[in-house]
Amino acid sequence: xxxxxxxxxxxxxxxxxxxxxxxxxxxxxxxxxxxxxxxxxxxxxxxxxxxxxxxxxxxxxxxxxxxxxxxxxxxxxxxxxxxxxxxxxxxxxxxxxxxxxxxxxxxxxxxxxxxxxxxxxxxxxxxxxxxxxxxxxxxxxxxxxxxxxxxxxxxxxxxxxxxxxxxxxxxxxxxxxxxxxxxxxxxxxxxxxxxxxxxxxxxxxxxxxxxxxxxxxxxxxxxxxxxxxxxxxxxxxxxxxxxxxxxxxxxxxxxxxxxxxxxxxxxxxxxxxxxxxxxxxxxxxxxxxxxxxxxxxxxxxxxxxxxxxxxxxxxxxxxxxxxxxxxxxxxxxxxxxxxxxxxxxxxxxxxxxxxxxxxxxxxxxxxxxxxxxxxxxxxxxxxxxxxxxxxxxxxxxxxxxxxxxxxxxxxxxxxxxxxxxxxxxxxxxxxxxxxxxxxxxxxxxxxxxxxxxxxxxxxxxxxxxxxxxxxxxxxxxxx
Amino acid sequence: xxxxxxxxxxxxxxxxxxxxxxxxxxxxxxxxxxxxxxxxxxxxxxxxxxxxxxxxxxxxxxxxxxxxxxxxxxxxxxxxxxxxxxxxxxxxxxxxxxxxxxxxxxxxxxxxxxxxxxxxxxxxxxxxxxxxxxxxxxxxxxxxxxxxxxxxxxxxxxxxxxxxxxxxxxxxxxxxxxxxxxxxxxxxxxxxxxxxxxxxxxxxxxxxxxxxxxxxxxxxxxxxxxxxxxxxxxxxxxxxxxxxxxxxxxxxxxxxxxxxxxxxxxxxxxxxxxxxxxxxxxxxxxxxxxxxxxxxxxxxxxxxxxxxxxxxxxxxxxxxxxxxxxxxxxxxxxxxxxxxxxxxxxxxxxxxxxxxxxxxxxxxxxxxxxxxxxxxxxxxxxxxxxxxxxxxxxxxxxxxxxxxxxxxxxxxxxxxxxxxxxxxxxxxxxxxxxxxxxxxxxxxxxxxxxxxxxxxxxxxxxxxxxxxxxxxxxxxxxx
Numbered sequence: 001x002x003x004x005x006x007x008x009x010x011x012x013x014x015x016x017x018x019x020x021x022x023x024x025x026x027x028x029x030x031x032x033x034x035x036x037x038x039x040x041x042x043x044x045x046x047x048x049x050x051x052x053x054x055x056x057x058x059x060x061x062x063x064x065x066x067x068x069x070x071x072x073x074x075x076x077x078x079x080x081x082x083x084x085x086x087x088x089x090x091x092x093x094x095x096x097x098x099x100x101x102x103x104x105x106x107x108x109x110x111x112x113x114x115x116x117x118x119x120x121x122x123x124x125x126x127x128x129x130x131x132x133x134x135x136x137x138x139x140x141x142x143x144x145x146x147x148x149x150x151x152x153x154x155x156x157x158x159x160x161x162x163x164x165x166x167x168x169x170x171x172x173x174x175x176x177x178x179x180x181x182x183x184x185x186x187x188x189x190x191x192x193x194x195x196x197x198x199x200x201x202x203x204x205x206x207x208x209x210x211x212x213x214x215x216x217x218x219x220x221x222x223x224x225x226x227x228x229x230x231x232x233x234x235x236x237x238x239x240x241x242x243x244x245x246x247x248x249x250x251x252x253x254x255x256x257x258x259x260x261x262x263x264x265x266x267x268x269x270x271x272x273x274x275x276x277x278x279x280x281x282x283x284x285x286x287x288x289x290x291x292x293x294x295x296x297x298x299x300x301x302x303x304x305x306x307x308x309x310x311x312x313x314x315x316x317x318x319x320x321x322x323x324x325x326x327x328x329x330x331x332x333x334x335x336x337x338x339x340x341x342x343x344x345x346x347x348x349x350x351x352x353x354x355x356x357x358x359x360x361x362x363x364x365x366x367x368x369x370x371x372x373x374x375x376x377x378x379x380x381x382x383x384x385x386x387x388x389x390x391x392x393x394x395x396x397x398x399x400x401x402x403x404x405x406x407x408x409x410x411x412x413x414x415x416x417x418x419x420x421x422x423x424x425x426x427x428x429x430x431x432x433x434x435x436x437x438x439x440x441x442x443x444x445x446x447x448x449x450x451x452x453x454x455x456x457x458x459x460x461x462x463x464x465x466x467x468x469x470x471x472x473x474x475x476x477x478x479x
Numbered sequence: 480x481x482x483x484x485x486x487x488x489x490x491x492x493x494x495x496x497x498x499x500x501x502x503x504x505x506x507x508x509x510x511x512x513x514x515x516x517x518x519x520x521x522x523x524x525x526x527x528x529x530x531x532x533x534x535x536x537x538x539x540x541x542x543x544x545x546x547x548x549x550x551x552x553x554x555x556x557x558x559x560x561x562x563x564x565x566x567x568x569x570x571x572x573x574x575x576x577x578x579x580x581x582x583x584x585x586x587x588x589x590x591x592x593x594x595x596x597x598x599x600x601x602x603x604x605x606x607x608x609x610x611x612x613x614x615x616x617x618x619x620x621x622x623x624x625x626x627x628x629x630x631x632x633x634x635x636x637x638x639x640x641x642x643x644x645x646x647x648x649x650x651x652x653x654x655x656x657x658x659x660x661x662x663x664x665x666x667x668x669x670x671x672x673x674x675x676x677x678x679x680x681x682x683x684x685x686x687x688x689x690x691x692x693x694x695x696x697x698x699x700x701x702x703x704x705x706x707x708x709x710x711x712x713x714x715x716x717x718x719x720x721x722x723x724x725x726x727x728x729x730x731x732x733x734x735x736x737x738x739x740x741x742x743x744x745x746x747x748x749x750x751x752x753x754x755x756x757x758x759x760x761x762x763x764x765x766x767x768x769x770x771x772x773x774x775x776x777x778x779x780x781x782x783x784x785x786x787x788x789x790x791x792x793x794x795x796x797x798x799x800x801x802x803x804x805x806x807x808x809x810x811x812x813x814x815x816x817x818x819x820x821x822x823x824x825x826x827x828x829x830x831x832x833x834x835x836x837x838x839x840x841x842x843x844x845x846x847x848x849x850x851x852x853x854x855x856x857x858x859x860x861x862x863x864x865x866x867x868x869x870x871x872x873x874x875x876x877x878x879x880x881x882x883x884x885x886x887x888x889x890x891x892x893x894x895x896x897x898x899x900x901x902x903x904x905x906x907x908x909x910x911x912x913x914x915x916x917x918x919x920x921x922x923x924x925x926x927x928x929x930x931x932x933x934x935x936x937x938x939x940x941x942x943x944x945x946x947x948x949x950x951x952x953x954x955x956x957x958x
Contacts, residue, residue: 005940006854008508008787009573009846015505021577022497025584030490039596043821046600054608058848061574068581072838075597076587087594087813092586094488095540098500102547104579104789105504107571108555115566117518118554121525129533146625146791147832157679172683173652174661175715181654192811196829199807200636202681204651236654248813304832308487310583311834312625328678332671333923334566334727334931342522350675353626353783355790359551367488369537375485444812452813461484 009061017061024065025097028073029080033459036436037081039074046075077439082459085468086441088248088276089380089406089456092310095367099360100310111352112335113342120343123358127315129365130301133282133373136294140317143348144357148275149193151300151316152242154324154349156184156197158298159240159269161327169327173202183231185209186242187219189249191273194242207236216402217250217445219243221258228266240269245290246277249443249452250401250409253277256292264295272299275314279306280381280405283374289404303361306380306406306456307373313357316348324348380406380455383465387453390469396476400450408453409445412476422449424479431475438468488540496540503544504576507552508559512938515915516560518553525554556918561938564947565920567727567755568859568885568935571789574846578839579789590831591814592821599822602837606794608844609780612761612852613796615773620800622827623792623836627754628672630779630795631721633803633828635663635676637777638719638748640806648806652681662710664688665721666698668728670752673721686715695881696729696924698722700737707745719748724769725756728922728931729880729888732756735771743774751775754793758785759860759884762853768883782840785859785885785935786852792836795827803827859885859934862944866932869948875955879929887932888924891955901928903958910954917947 008014049071078084080091092100110119127142145151161169166179173179182203186194188210198208209231211224228238241263243254256272263270272293278301280286281293293299299317303309318324329347337344346352368376384406391397391410400409412428415421426449429442443452453468487493528550557563559570571579589598606621624630640648645658652658661682665673667689677687688710690703707717720742722733735751742749751772757780759765760772772778778796782788797803808826816823825831847855863885870876870889879888891907894900905928908921922931932947 005938006851006858007940008570008937011505011509014508014573014576015501017573017577018501018505018580019498021580022494022501025581026490026494026497028584029487029493038593041596043592043596043818044600046597047604050601050604052604052607054612054844055848056850058851059845061577061846064574064842064845065577068838068842072581072597072601073585076585076595076835077593079587079594080585087588090586090588091487092583094493094496095543097493097580097583097586098496098540098544100583101497101500101576101580102504102551104571104576105507106552106555106559107569107576107789108558109566109569109790113522114517114556115558116555117520117522118525118551121523122529122551125526125529125531128531133533146834147830149830149832153679153829160681161678168681168683169678170684172660172677172686173681174655174658174683174686176660177656179653181651192809192814193829193831195809196807196831198651199640199648199809200632200680200829202639202647202652204647204653205649207651207653248811302832310586311588312832314832328675330671330674330678332727334920335671336921339522350632350672350679351626351628352672352675353628353781353791353793355625356555359547363543363547365533366538366543367540369534371535372485372537379485441813442815458487459484461486 013061017065020065024069032078032080033082035074035078035081037078037083037439038433039077041075046071080457080459082457082461082464083438083468084457085453085455086439087454088305089454089460090305091308091458093308093364093458095363096309096360099363103356103359106356108356110354110356111346112337112344113339114337119356119358120345122362123345124343126358126362126365130315131317133370134278134301135287136317139319141321142315142317143345145314145316145349146312148273148300148302148314149196151314152193152271152273153197153200154316155271155298156201156240158323158327160201162323163237163239181207181236182239183207183209183236184240184242185211185224185227185238187211187213187244187254189213189217189247189252190242190244191248217247217252219254219259221255221262224259225262238266238268240271242271242273245272245274245293246405249445251277251405251407252401253289253404256290260292260295270296272296275300275302276305277405280377282370283377307364308368308458309361309364313361376458383455383462384408387465387469400445406455409450411450418448425449425451427479428472428475431479432471435471438471492540496544499544503548511557511559512561514553514557514560516557516562516918517912518556520554525550559936559938561936561940561943562917562947563936564932564934565918566933567784568933568939569784570787570937572787572843572937574842575788575839578842582835582838585835587835589833589835590825591816591823592818593816598835598837599824601841602824603822605837605841605844609794610796612849613757613780614766615796618798619796621794621796622824623794624828625791625793627752627779627781627793628675630793631672631750631752632676632679633795634750634777635680635719637802637806639680641802642716642718660686660715661718662686662688662715663719663721664690664703664706666690666692666723666733668692668696668726668731669721669723670727696726696731698733698738700734700741703738704741717745717747719750721750721752724751724753724772725884728924730756730884730886731880732768732883735769739771739774749775751778754779754781755784756884759856761849762856785856786843787847787937788840788843792840855937862934862941863887866944866948879924885934888929890929897927904928904930906958907951907954910958911950914950917950
């Protein structure tokens, strides 16, 4: 047998390569603004640069890093670019990147307390920091998932499985006459992750009610209550309402007090999707918009969206952690341990493997401080207000939605018909994106295409928003 | 308004801190063997060292890194320790750690091709490399999830939703007389992630059949067929079989040819859980054990288990990618793009957010080469065989299962009753773990406690296995 371990890379080679990586990342972030936000590649271009078969023999690390620099770095979409204003602008900040690098070195799996006490207790501590920053009562308990899609999925799974007398965890929903259709409610502005959760949970998209919104894209709580009543008349069982605090298209905030009151009266689970908006709730001046959130059964906030933490990091705060454990805890023989009264994070969801995500969030909050985080969020919101002011003042443009946080939706109003106007706005976006210094993604509001500028990157300054506005006006004049 | 962006950390500060992190990680990996594998902490000890409230003001990065070094590093369980032989021994190798650090710097979300062409095409390429390494036909298409729990969950979701005529995606399973109970089959040695998937999908644990195993812990394909027939007689609909190629307790491999034949005859989805074992399938001498895998509908292999890739990285290979898209694709307005014929990875599961996990796997395969990977796997398997030989030769010990790969299960045979023997074996494990140089987790086979030594860390050499064996014998003599 081989008695000498072939082992990892030789230690000095690894150390040297890591220092090169430190410079590669630091250089990238210093110069990211010089790239076009969207790389100039067509589908298949990158694949053509990659070997179609895996290498038989080891390759020197420097060659691999050269290829990273040549093939990978220039051909990603630059989410760190100050002109990235599509989707939600996000930043994996410096402290967060360092946290990821350290976590990769430790490579722990905190499925059990025993398999990493520090990762488990840091996760409990830092999610409690976030709870405090959100001014939520101490009853909420947090844990970290990869994405809001999973956080929302888990919340709705608990809402489903706690339906009294149905024993869905044990007996399932199929082949039973005693399980009524189970209904979930969300506004027609809610994120597609709600739809996906409803599919995955076996509830059926037909049992997801899209509640209409008011003129500011906020859920109509009266309509919600009527829809619940209608479902009850037809023998269906309402199980959960997903209220959104910061919708994806316009960042509108559902009326949480009113929605919570309906949920309490109807005894349905209230899940608040604050994946993006939750960040703003850490600022006292924005917190009133979120009043009612404290009555939720579960809340998701994604630090990887607007809290400067690298993907992935989604915090799910739950009022009754025991309900989450009741839905998912399941301890096989090979995972039994003796410790009593400890948190075993594997009990809080379907994923047994868990990265040490708390580390990066801990480093971000410490390096920026609550004050520093608020200052950055306010800066983004102020830029958005300034842009909204420019739009309001510009003939031929109109704001398409209120601007509560850092996303501005507007449209060019020229065009005889709605369809013509849509095409015009799409052409404006495509022209702006072709220029390279800014990347915008469109959305639709009430069926009409709108231009959407999402500010959220740490590198975005007034000059970048001004450049976006200049390009948009120029494009609008030319199309 | 603030016109100057508060921004990220100053660039020179970030660069300097990153170099410090490079040394922190390199130092850690050079000296990890000097720590006790399990940190000497009690529940709450780490929490007591952390601030209970979030810091108001920014803290210097060096202080945060000092605290990392003081509070976090010593108090994790050291998965990188050469004496880590619990669960599955895993290693986030040097090239993989560098890949994670680079990915954190880019911080892309490859939900759409457009949101990162390089991340999308690298993921397609590197999962195809893995397919080739597994000697699987080109029809299989791979994508990367966080964990095998999610990969298996997705596979079973497709199996559920393609049930003809039921339209479960649209109509769900509840409140319907026309949906029979849907049944999933796995051996009684299958991983708990199958149970969790069945819970989450709303199928009900009662509809998960635990198929008995033979004397080598492999699924009994005859019993499987009989159970399927029995379910059909009772009007239930068999939808999927999960065969395991490398079970968690003993790494046994279900008879894939025989199971695949049953699945074909019965037209049920065959999912192969090769999360751990799949690594070994990259070696020609182990590949025959996996014959039949090419008939599967889906296969999960976790590079973060035994392919030296940091957590998380789970590859799901699917025969009909279109079935996966049919189950999960859902494109909201804000995610529509013009590119045609491209892969949008968000269509392959429930998670919209996706880290750039392909990068680390690409770097690991290139840095080690297929030859280097095989060499390392063979080394682990040879160590396991040598340990098995020592156990066989030792009076008072017996092997509890065959040793196909790198995990050895055995027990001390003293003790008048089974319960006495169990207690004795537990005491042996606890004594070994208390010594600090080795960490073992027990499992149970046929209800009896066994000692389980899992070899899989790149730093584990013959001397560490010999030390584990010395401690086990010493403990057995003393208890």
